[in-house]
Amino acid sequence: MSKHPWMSMLSMLLLAVSLLAGCGSAPAAVPTTAVVSQTAAATAAITAAVAPTAATDAAGTAVAPTAAATEAAGTAVAPTAVVTGTTGTVTLIADLKGRKVLIGTEAAYPPFESVDAATNQIVGFDVDLMHEIAKLINIQPEFQNAAFDTIFAALQKKQFDAVMSSATITAERAKIIAFSAPYIEVGQIVVTLKSNTTIKSYTDLATAAAVGVQTGTTGETAALKEGKVPDANLKRYQAIDLAFADLANNAIDAVVADSPTVGNYISQPQYVDKLQVVGASFTTENYGIAVQQGDTELLNAINAALVKLKADGVIDQLKAKYKIK
Amino acid sequence: MGEVGSSEIDQTVRRTLRRTSLQQAPWWLIILGLGIVFVLLAMIRSEDYARTLGYVLGGVGLSVFITVVAYVAALVIGLIVGLGRVSTYLVAYHAATLYVEVMRGLPMLVIILYTQFVIAPMIGAQRNPALSGILALALGYGAYLAEVYRAGIESIERGQAEAARSLGMSAGQTMRYIILPQALRRVLPPLGNDFIAMLKDSSLLSAIGVSELTQLARIEGSRTFDYFRAFNSAAILYLMLTLLLSLGVRLLERRTSSGRR
Numbered sequence: 001m002s003k004h005p006w007m008s009m010l011s012m013l014l015l016a017v018s019l020l021a022g023c024g025s026a027p028a029a030v031p032t033t034a035v036v037s038q039t040a041a042a043t044a045a046i047t048a049a050v051a052p053t054a055a056t057d058a059a060g061t062a063v064a065p066t067a068a069a070t071e072a073a074g075t076a077v078a079p080t081a082v083v084t085g086t087t088g089t090v091t092l093i094a095d096l097k098g099r100k101v102l103i104g105t106e107a108a109y110p111p112f113e114s115v116d117a118a119t120n121q122i123v124g125f126d127v128d129l130m131h132e133i134a135k136l137i138n139i140q141p142e143f144q145n146a147a148f149d150t151i152f153a154a155l156q157k158k159q160f161d162a163v164m165s166s167a168t169i170t171a172e173r174a175k176i177i178a179f180s181a182p183y184i185e186v187g188q189i190v191v192t193l194k195s196n197t198t199i200k201s202y203t204d205l206a207t208a209a210a211v212g213v214q215t216g217t218t219g220e221t222a223a224l225k226e227g228k229v230p231d232a233n234l235k236r237y238q239a240i241d242l243a244f245a246d247l248a249n250n251a252i253d254a255v256v257a258d259s260p261t262v263g264n265y266i267s268q269p270q271y272v273d274k275l276q277v278v279g280a281s282f283t284t285e286n287y288g289i290a291v292q293q294g295d296t297e298l299l300n301a302i303n304a305a306l307v308k309l310k311a312d313g314v315i316d317q318l319k320a321k322y323k324i325k
Numbered sequence: 326m327g328e329v330g331s332s333e334i335d336q337t338v339r340r341t342l343r344r345t346s347l348q349q350a351p352w353w354l355i356i357l358g359l360g361i362v363f364v365l366l367a368m369i370r371s372e373d374y375a376r377t378l379g380y381v382l383g384g385v386g387l388s389v390f391i392t393v394v395a396y397v398a399a400l401v402i403g404l405i406v407g408l409g410r411v412s413t414y415l416v417a418y419h420a421a422t423l424y425v426e427v428m429r430g431l432p433m434l435v436i437i438l439y440t441q442f443v444i445a446p447m448i449g450a451q452r453n454p455a456l457s458g459i460l461a462l463a464l465g466y467g468a469y470l471a472e473v474y475r476a477g478i479e480s481i482e483r484g485q486a487e488a489a490r491s492l493g494m495s496a497g498q499t500m501r502y503i504i505l506p507q508a509l510r511r512v513l514p515p516l517g518n519d520f521i522a523m524l525k526d527s528s529l530l531s532a533i534g535v536s537e538l539t540q541l542a543r544i545e546g547s548r549t550f551d552y553f554r555a556f557n558s559a560a561i562l563y564l565m566l567t568l569l570l571s572l573g574v575r576l577l578e579r580r581t582s583s584g585r586r
Contacts, residue, residue: 149547156550176550210452212534216547235454235534236544242533245442251451 093136093308094301100140101298103130104160106148108239110264111322112166112287115145125322126164129183130289132314137301147238149216152177155290162298163290166258168218170285178295179288180302183315184324187281188222189259191247191266194276199254201279205229210252212236212243219256222283227256241265248274260324357568364561374554380545381558384538389566391459391537392524398463399523400516403470408500410475421471428468434529437461441533458530466523473515477508510581517574521567528563538562 105126107113113124122143130141141162146154148165155163156176166186169179192199198207205211205227213220215236223229235252237243243255244265255262259281266275291299309315319325368374409421428436440461445451450460481504489499531540538559546555 149543150552153546153550153552172550215543236540237534238532238543242438242442246451246534249442249446249451251441251445251454 091136092138093304094138096137096139096297096301098138098140099298100142101134101161103141103143104146104151104154104163105143105165106151106239107143107145108241109148109166109258109261111260111324113143113164125184125318125324126166128318128321129309129315130164132309132318133302133305136305136308139298139301148214149238152216152290155292158292161291161295162302166261166287167290168285169288170218173290176293177290178293178299179290180299181306182286182288183306183310184287184319186258186260186285186287188219188226188256188283188285189262189281190227190278191244191255191257191262191275192253192278193247193250194274196253196278199278202227202256202282205254205256208253209233210235212246212252212255214238214240214243214257217257218283218285219258223256226282244271244275254278260322263323263325354572361561361565361568368558368561373549373551374558377545377549377551377554378558378562381538381541381555381562384536384541385562385566387455387535388524388527388537391455391462391530391535392520392527395459395462395527396466396520396523398459399466399470399519402463402467403474406467406471407474407478410471411478425468425471428465429472431465433461433465433526434532436465437529437533440464454530454533454535457533458527458535462523462526462530466519466526469519470516473512473519474508476515477512478504480511481507513574513578513581517571517577520574521570524566524570525563 105113105122107115107122107124109124111124112126113122115121116123122145127143130143133139134141143164144160146160146165151160151163151165152167152173153176154160163177167173167179168186169182173179188202190199190202190205198204202222205223206229208229210233211223211227211229212235213223215238217240219240220234220236223234224231235243235246237246240255240257240261243252243257246252247255248271257265259277262277265271266277289302291302368378406421406424409417410425412418412421431439437458441451441454441457444460445457450456478500485503485507486499489503490496494502527537528539530537531543534540542555542559545558546552549555
């Protein structure tokens with residue numbers, strides 16, 4: 001190496017360039033080791049670009065706007081543009097002119113959002129619903145993976161344009177961000193090991209030695225309030241998948257989480273024989289899409305789109321597709 | 326140049342060697358200490374901050390306990406593995422090298438998750454995540470400490486070992502009475518360094534639900550949505566702890582440095 005220093009320098013330069021090229025092309029991969037549960041809490045933020053669903057890209061004649069564009073006052077919005085194209089007629093509820101919307105989500109919460117192991121994209125009910133909304137209001141949504149407990153503070157600090165992450169509408173959260181109208185109703189439910197006979201419903205949680213929840217969720221507040229679990233017995237995890245892994249290992253006695261997600265997790269092959277749901281949902285809560293306070297344009301457009309999608313039965317279709325009761 | 330008297334030489338020498346008390350004062354400590362006291366006073370005055378600080382303070386005990394226990398275990402593991410690394414016995418050498426390479430190759434967080442979700446269920450210790458955390462930290466840092474010990478042992482001149490052997494001491498006696506005492510004194514700075522590093526790595530245990538300092542800061546932040554306040558509190562507490570430990574390590578170094586300034 002001392003004889004030809006330029007050779008070693010050249011090889012190092014080539015190595016550096018190839019590494020950079022490799023990093024640039026390959027997306028960050030989610031480690032899916034069999035021993036640690038499916039989505040490790042330590043994964044770096046994954047940016048999954050959802051295909052833009054602009055309604056105006058169909059070739060065709062554009063009719064002049066028939067009504068005024070969205071007002072900040074939030075009155076009911078009339079269709080602003082009708083585009084007739086080869087794919088059919090798409091009526092926009094509002095026209096946000098292809099605005100890019102960065103949506104924060106914690107993609108470890110199936111069936112609402114999770115990372116598809118095969119394609120490394122964020123998929124789920126929330127993603128599909130946002131697709132549909134984007135078609136109606138002409139935005140380009142892009143989902144970005146983030147930690148859930150800091151996600152509302154991040155939205156407040158304008159790190160995202162919106163948050164759609166199985167986020168329950170609560171008064172505390174509504175103080176710092178703005179919620180859309182509810183789009184689905186769920187409840188908290190208790191999961192235990194099949195071999196556990198002492199916990200029959202949420203009222204028995206107070207006697208459990210250790211109850212797992214995800215930090216910053218309504219599951220945590222429900223376990224403390226309705227479940228009356230002492231703070232010392234509450235095991236808080238940064239993502240719910242680690243709580244399920246600990247439950248399966250009998251490290252904790254119960255997990256409290258949203259019922260559709262619980263249903264999804266315990267139907268997975270590694271948990272289906274070990275975990276069971278006890279009792280019925282013991283809270284009622286509604287998910288909403290969160291936007292920055294003051295972003296009335298986006299908020300009104302989303303609300304208008306949700307009204308239409310509910311009326312057209314699209315939400316029910318998605319619920320059936322993801323087997324959500 | 327005329328002749329210089331010896332008293333003048335003495336004066337010049339003394340002037341260059343002596344440092345004024347102003348120069349000898351530990352300025353870095355004074356500035357840091359004043360900074361911390363100032364920030365703490367400002368925090369305690371604000372009601373929100375006082376509440377947050379009080380809540381997050383509850384995690385200090387567990388963080389320190391975990392760090393101390395894990396570090397003592399790591400010191401023992403490190404010494405054994407370190408001796409294996411300098412050993413002439415093939416089995417000891419290769420086993421130790423394997424351990425060091427594997428443990429240094431895994432990130433600390435991965436080791437912690439692996440211990441809680443794979444190893445702890447095997448030994449029935451999954452109910453106690455703090456124990457899994459201590460085990461993980463000890464195993465992980467044991468590898469780093471092994472290399473520190475090895476560096477210390479190898480830095481002792483060969484003449485010492487040769488003299489000891491020529492006096493009729495066995496290899497084990499040489500190591501125990503001649504090499505190790507000198508080596509340990511030499512590696513006190515990096516050992517102290519790793520102790521402080523482990524205190525900061527104990528924050529990773531929040532991933533498995535241990536209610537230590539960082540976990541409490543996260544919980545408080547998710548409750549109030551004020552992460553600035555929560556993490557400021559955690560940061561100031563970590564800083565105070567590491568400063569205390571750093572001073573403790575310096576004291577230990579000074580007391581064992583045997584005559585060296």
